Amino acid sequence: MGRRGHGEGALFYEEDRDRWVALLELPPDGSGRRRRRKVTGRTKTEARRKLRQLQRRLEDGLPTGDGSMTLGDFLERWLADVLPARSQVQAKSTVTNYRWAVGHAIRGLGRRRLGELTPENVEALLRHLADQGMARNSVMRVRSVLVMALKHAQRPDIVARNVAELSEMPTSARDPRSGRSLTPEQARQLLDVAAHDRLVGLITVGLMLGLRPGELCGLRWEDVDLDAGVLSVNQSRKRTTDNNGREALVLGAPKTRKSRRALVLPRPVVEALRQHERRQRDERQNAGERWQDLDLVFPTSVGTPMSPSNLRRDLARITVAAGLGRWSPNELRHSAASLLSASGVPLEQIADVLGHTDTRMLLKHYRHPISRTIDAAAAPMERLFGEQGGER
Secondary structure: OOOOOOOOEEEEEEOOOOEEEEEEEEOOOOOOOOEEEEEEEOOHHHHHHHHHHHHHHHHOOOOOOOOOOEHHHHHHHHHHHHHHHOHHHOOHHHHHHHHHHHHHHHHHHOOOEHHHOOHHHHHHHHHHHHHOOOEHHHHHHHHHHHHHHHHHHHOOOOOOOOHHHHOOOOOOOEOOOOOOOOOHHHHHHHHHHHOOOOOHHHHHHHHHHOOOHHHHHHOEHHHEEOOOOEEEEOOEEEEEEOOOOOEEEEEEOOOOHHHOEEEEOOHHHHHHHHHHHHHHHHHHHHHHHHOOOOOEOOOOOOOOOOOHHHHHHHHHHHHHHOOOOOOOHHHHHHHHHHHHHHOOOOHHHHHHHHOOOOOHHHHHHHOOOOOOOEOOOHHHHHHHHOOOOOOO
């Protein structure tokens, strides 16, 4: 007897399992390998019914994969096997963000079978997260990760459609707080008040060069050449989770390849860093054996990486003392971008300074060649702040 054609099936009884088995011949995969789909039933009638359902799906061009797998099982496999192979999510912090989003999806929908999942199910999850007070951007992140994962399920022929992509964002999701930035006058006021604080160096670098908070806290002295007036971003402090789900601070590669950059330092930054270096020598001496030498420019008073919460708290303390209210480390970065823009620096050069990839299309079509080090921030910040920076 010849091999069965595509769409043909076979029905037989497996005595050791006490089950009826139906086999369906599927078209070969991309490499020409034979594919078959197996279903079982307690009775011959049940197995035949399942075989006919598969045949109808094949005739209609619908997936014949295992839609009985739960969303939770699929997402766990996707995290373990598929996500690590994606080059754009190699950074530990990025993987941690994906795990965070998948965790919310599994808690809300993990027991549902993939083949039965609907856009309404996804919308109910998103609405629940929004009603619990999750910010709109975070709800969107959960939806985006689900869309990405279910696109992979479409390729192995497991689901017919991407229900997450068909879902709508809930109207109850609260909008994120609109961005804000310091004016030149407010920035000068902040630097004046911070002049004798141990964070003045960090504030000066964040405000004038727009480093991310993690980049500030991961910056090493070996990446700062004060004589040449150049700072290189080669490391970042990140939050991750260990195998037991506990949060930990780690030092690793910056967020993206574009984040690695060398910046020419405005004179106020050079002076602030020289004074900070002297202050840090005193802190190191006072700490004695408690000091951990990680070569960090902006560590804690004992040399360890500064936690995000402590940095937010200490910066807010200084901005409140300056009469500006509470400001976050990320808003120093936003302020740097706004101050550069107000000084006439082109958007593509601001993106270079900040290590952004958001304007890739703009940069691809309109960017002119630049030197190895990026000096777009130096002259404007010197005009705005002169020799200001550090103790005076």
